[in-house]
Structures are given as C-alpha cells and as structure tokens.
Amino acid sequence: MTEKKHIHFIGICGVGMGALAVMFKKMGWKVTGSDKGFFPPISEYLKKAKISFYPGWHPEKIGNPDIIVVGNFISLKNPEYLFANERKLTIKSFPELVKKYIIKKNSIVVAGTYAKTTISAFLAHAIKIANKNPSWFVGGIAPNLKNGAHCGQGQWSITEGDEYSTARWDIRSKFLWYKPTHLILSSVIWDHVDIFPKEKNYLDSFAKLAKLLPPQGKILASIKKEKDNNLEKIISLANTEIIRYGKKEVIKNKKDYSYEINSLSSQKSCFTVYNQNKILGKFETKLFGEHMIENLTAGIAMCHIIGVKLDSIKKATKNFQGVKRRLELKSSKKDIFIFDDLAHSPIKAKSSLKAIRLYFPQARIFAVYEPNVGNRTETSKKFYEKAFSSADFVLIPRLSKTKTNTEQEKRMNGIELSKIIKQKNKKNLKVSYFEVDDELVNFLETKTKPGDVIIFLGSHSFRGMIEQSVRQISFK
Template sequence: MKKAHFIGIAGKGMSAVALLLREAGWQISGSDEGFYPPVSDYLAKAGISFADGYKKENIHDDADMIVIGKNAKLVAESNEEVAAAFAWQKNLPAGRRVVSFPDVLNELTAKTDNIVVAGSYGKSTCTAALAWCLMHAGKDPSYFIGEITKGFDAHAHKGSGGVFVLEGDEYPSANWDTTSKFLRYHPHSVLLTSATHDHVNVYPTHEEYLSPFKKLIALLPSDGLLAVNAGEEHAFALSKNFAGTTVTYGMTPDAQWYPQNIKYGLITTFDLMNGGTKITELTTELLGAHNIENIVAVGALLLEKGLLTPEELAAGVASFEGVKRRMELLSPRSTIPVLEGFGSSYEKARSAMEAMKLHFPGRRLLVVFEPHTFTWRNRAALYRYDDVFAGADKVYIYEPASHGAGTHAQLTQEEIVSRVQAAGVDADAITDPDAALEIIGNELYSGDCVLLLTSGELGGLIKTLPAFAEKKFPA
C-alpha cells in the first residue's frame, strides 16, 4: 500500500484530496494546527491519522509522497516539518516526491471526463449541485468541492462513474508554484460563472486576473463544452476565445438557458427554459436570485452533455440542500432569521444582501460584516463600500483581519466605517469582539432579520448570535 503524508491536512482542499487518495487505496497521515468538525470527522471516519502541530518527526522515510498545502506558514524557512519534507525528497530514491494537492488532482483526473467549475463566485454551490444531481441519479461521480456541503458524506469522493466534477480555483497551486490550480485538472467541460477582479494580492490588475481563465479555456479539447454566464461581461468575453461548443446561461432570455415564472419563497419554483422552450419545472430551497442563476448553470451543463434527463435534474435540484455558509439559516428555532453569507467579495456580499431583501421583505435588516479577505482590506477596494450595504438598516463592522496586512495597502476600520456612513448607511464599528453579542443583541427586535457576512469567524458570533436569537425570540 502506497503512503502519503499531508502537511496542512485540515484545510478544505487538502482534506478533500486526502480523502480521494484514501479511497484510491493509499494509506494517509497528516498534520496541521487545529482540527475541527466536520473535517476532523471526515478524516477520522476514513481512517486517516493526523497530528496536531508541525514537527519534523511527522516525516517518515517510508512515505511515497508528501503533499504540502498553500499556506503562509507552510514554508521551509519557518516550518521544520516542511523543511524536513524537502530534505526527505532530496535524500531518498527517485519517485518519492513533494507535491501540491493540485499535482495530485492532476494525476487523479488523467483518465476521467472532467467538469471544472471556475469563476469569481458561485463555484462551490455549482460544483456541489452538479455532483449532487449526478449522485442522486445514481451516476456515482467523483467530486472535489472546496467547501463543506450539506447532505454529502464528505466534500470529496472517488466514484465508479466516469465523470469527475471539480471546483476550479484560479489561486496559485503552491508556495513554490504560481500555476493556477484549475490548470492542472484536464478539463473536458468548463462552467464559467464569472471573471470579475478578485484576489488582488495575487493579481493586482484585472488583466492579470483574466490570464489564467484564458489559459483554462485554451485547455478545452475541440469536442469539449463551455457553459458561460451571459450576464457577466468578463466571462462572456472570455468565451469568445473557444472555438468548440459554447452554451450560455443567465437570468434573461438573452441567454440560451434561463429561468421563467420564478416564484420566490423559502421554497422557490421556476421553469427552466432553453431557447423559449420549457424544459422542466425546478424547485429549490436555496435563497437568492444568484442561486437561481447557479441552478440554471448546472441544468444547462448537465442537459447539454446528456448526463441527466430533465426529470433526473428536477429531482436532484429539489433535494439539494446547498453549501455551508452560503445563505445558511442558523436560527431555525427563532422568529428572527439569522443567516450567514459568504462575504469574501463584493459580488458575493451584494448577492447575499439582495437575497435577504427578496426573501424577508418588510423586515429590518441588520448586517454584521468582517473585512476578512484582501479584496475587502485593500485600499483600492474602498469605493466598493459606497453601495455594498445598500438596503441595510444597520451595519456592524469588525476590525479588518490582520493576516498579510504588511504586504499591501491595508484599510483601517475607521476608514471603512466612515465610507459606509458617507453612503447614508447607519454603521458602527465593533471595537471589542467580546462585547459584540451584547451590543448587537440589545439592538434586536421581533421582526428583524440578520445577515452575518464574512469569510472568517466573527470571533465566535456565528455561533453565539443565532443561539441568542433562539433563546430571546423563540419560534
């Protein structure tokens, strides 16, 4: 049995690849700083051993491969386990190697029909929905999802079917390899949701950001398929570079695939249309117009490829529960809906805001926001605060995250709050995270709704505020 050791195994991508290798028959070990459910549960259930903390003793000579994650702490200069891994590679026979997890996926996808989902937003939801619909129809696909999903046994699986669904990330593969991750995945089909400028710490200009997407499309074979969002100008422009089959999707009849007769609610129904013809009626519990767009994208790709019938698609969509942290209701036992939205970019934040207004009309909307990603903390993004919170009745803003602050022009909390206030939105700074629950809890009234908007943890408020709402305002 081959053996692989993962340094940084608790990361979502790293743990997913570890699970894939385990299903392929490898013996897996790993290390990281801090293990938490559900990832720790996934690893334990798969029989994967893991050590808490990085130590050179975690490296064993009998390993066949060492996989190192892309994390600022995972560099040989400051991490003794990483240094030991590269020394291990240098001193042992050929064939034993140090790799990144995209390197592993490169090998696992060499002989499968690969669907790569790429874009600035919507990737996790679309990837999970594709995998779920195929799985629900008994196709047993392989899948790699970069977030924690609802209803799945885990966020990765090596299936017996020939299709492999992968969440494709434009971010660099490793600390020693700037190749975008998704360029390693042998795409036969690509679902391109968007290409709005993101990851400004890696791609300072929009043109630099678009470069890996152009390369991804260039990897498609002549008999491949590109499904592209016709409503996002940058993605649509990129699709012109592909000479093979391209299908468009969107929210209007300008696209080939689009929704019609949408009836929004906690359960939403709509007709899936193709060129003016109704294909099927779909029902979903996902919230927001952006999720209708995601489902249309999934339907367009699966039906164009002939992987599912319209009936199988409808059954899969109706039973799909979504992805954790993506418009997830955290207070089911309260009259005050507290939802978490993934606020890593402007587009994601706006989609979450619009979903709250759409599904909870007439309620006072309180937003708790943490500027966690470089996209929100960089001075070049200050103008984004002019309208991102339009429609909110009150916004609480946390201190910007500090990781990597010295590597770019970091905004201050005061600058962000002032900019939001200048846009006419009632905004306050949360200067003491330990007091946040009391401050926000005192502002809650029956009939309110709350959106927690972050890609971080809000100092634990993600758990404590929903519990407070359920206790003070029980359903």
C-alpha cells in the same frame, strides 16, 4: 501483505485538503496531517474518518511518506516543508493531486468569481444519482455528498475550478491543472488582489483556462442584462462551442438555456427552465435567493447537455440541500433570522444581501462582515461602492490576523474598513466597528427585534460569534 501507501498533508484543516485526505483514506492509504490549529467541523470530520493529525509543525512526526501534499497557504519556511525538501521526499501541490486522482476523460470544470461551489456540488449530486459514478472535488461541505472529494469509476469528473494560486512555489491558478472538456463560467470580476495585483493578471488566468477547451468541448457561460465585459472577452478567445444561460428576458438564441421564477418563498421556490424556445422543465428548490436559481439553471443546463435524463435532473434539483455557509439559516428563534454566508468580498456580500432583501423586504438587515486578505487592500476600496445598499446595519469585528511582508500592498484595519464602507454606501447606513467580540454579540442581542435578519459574511469562523449570537438571542 502489501504495506499501505502513506500520504501526509501539511495544512490538512482546510475544507479542500480535509476532503482530499478523507478520499485517500477511503482509497486505502495511510493518511496523516498537520496544521497550526484544528477547529470543528473539519477536526470532527477528520476524527470520524480515523485520520491521524496533530497541531503545529513537527518534522520528527512525519515519517517517510510516499507523498507530501502542501497547502497553498503554507510558507516555504515551514519546518515540515523544509524537512521534506531536504529528504527529497515527493512533494505535490493540491491541484496536482486532484489532476492525477480525480480528473477524468470528460472533465467538467466550474469557474468564475462566484457560484463555483454551489454549481459544482449540484452537478456532482445530479450526475451521481444519474448513476454515472463520477469523480468530483467541491470546495465546501455539501450535505448531499458524503465527502467533498471522490474518485469514482465513471468517465466524468466535476471540479470546482479555483483561480487562486497552486502553491507558494507556483502562482498558476489551480483550475489550469484540470483539463476541462466542459466549462461553466459564472462571472469574471477581478478578485483576490493579493494574488492578482492588477486586473490584467486575473483576466490572463481565465483566458488561459478558456483556451484549454478542445474544439469538441463546450463552454456554458452566464449572461446578464448588465453585461460582464470581462467574461465576454474571455469566451471570445475559446475555440469551442459557446452556450449561454441566464434570465428569460436576456436569452436570444434557441440553443441557450433560460430560467423564469414562478414563485419565491423561504420554504420552497419554483422556476421554469427553457431551451430550444420551449419549456425544458419545471423545477423546485429549497435554496434561498434568485442567484441560487441561476446557479441551479447552470447545473440543470450542463446535465441536459451531457445527456442526463430530465426526471433525474428534476429529482436532483428538488433534493439538493445546497452547501454549508452559503446563505445557511442557523436560527429563526424569536422570529429573528440568523444566516451564515461565505461572502468574503464586497461583490459576493452585495449578492447575498440582495438575495436576503428579496425574501425579507421589510426586515432590518444586520450584516456582520469580515473580508478576506485581498479585500482589505487599498486597491479593493473601489469595490465597496454600494456593496451594502441592501443592509441597514454593517458591523465590522476585529479582523483576523494575516501574514504580511514588506512587498505586499498595505491592508486596511477594521476601523479603516468601517470608514470606507460608510463613505461608499447610502447615507443612512449605520456602520460600527467592534474590537471586542462580546460587545458585537451584545449589540445584536439588544438591538434586534422580531422580523429582523442577521447575516454573517466572511470566510473566517467569526471566533464563535455566530453560535454565541444564536444562544443569546434565543434566550433574550
């Protein structure tokens, strides 16, 4: 009997790394992993897949794997990484593995500052139920997909194209590994200033991506009333066909795809998609927010472009459950709505808050916000201008600790961030900083009333504050 190949993940507890680990387990590999800590839902997910993992860094536990995968947040001084280097073991970055085991002849890459995860999850779901047996990688937990990573036998792959760096030893954007034949580009708004200290650095990565498209390929790019000048510059560099998607009033060319909202509600929203100056189809979704309808339009358009039947696209749209932590409703008890959202930048927070305000026009909105590392820098301060105009209260918790070095730009602490948000938003916006988590939750419990909305915005887990808020408000 042939011995199983062994793959070890250093930093296995990330959503992407965990999904890739489960994919290799299903492919018959021996899979092990390590991380500094393990928390639900990823820890439970790994246990269910019967993957062996341990907390901390222990070179003596690694063994002699065929491949070692190193997460992009893992330090070059990590003991397991140093051990693998000394032993001359095969070390790979995350996107290298995606390229080798997931990318297919027809490669759809979904890129942009926001909307990547939702659009790529929808496409994977839609193309799967169209019986094309695709491969995919999606950087989030999507209920319609059994796993965020899958190696199918068909000729199509769908990949969330992250602009973040490949690894500590390779600063190239991950999406440059994925050989796109088809590209969806949702937006190009400077982000991740910890990796891209100048806007030009950020734009250069997207320019390289656009130039990867073959002449027979296609770029499906968003267009809005307020033009995204960066996006327009990027697509002008591509030597391939450009197709646009957006609201009906901004679409001019008949080859492009537009949407029109027919009805919005918290239970179901209906919209019409147009192409070739006529109705392509009428669709319905349970997802929140106009921006979600825009995301679905991108997915519907790409499905239509590659030949998925309309009935199958409609079924996929109606059944699509979205992605965890994207305007995910956690509770509506006591008629107080609590949402969890991954919006870790002021740009993404603004979009999510605008969507909530559309559904709850009379509500008081309490936004609990923790930015990622790049949106705590001095450079990022300008992005907070009017970012919280749809909220009534902004609550800043104690910010999670991050690694720093002397070469990195100074980062704001929670108090400084609170002052910047207050300074750059409407005068009647109430902004508070909470050093103690329990005090923040108690504030929400005592200040909220029926009809109010609480939304947690950030990429961290909020140290159990979401669950605690649900419990305390449910019993108040």
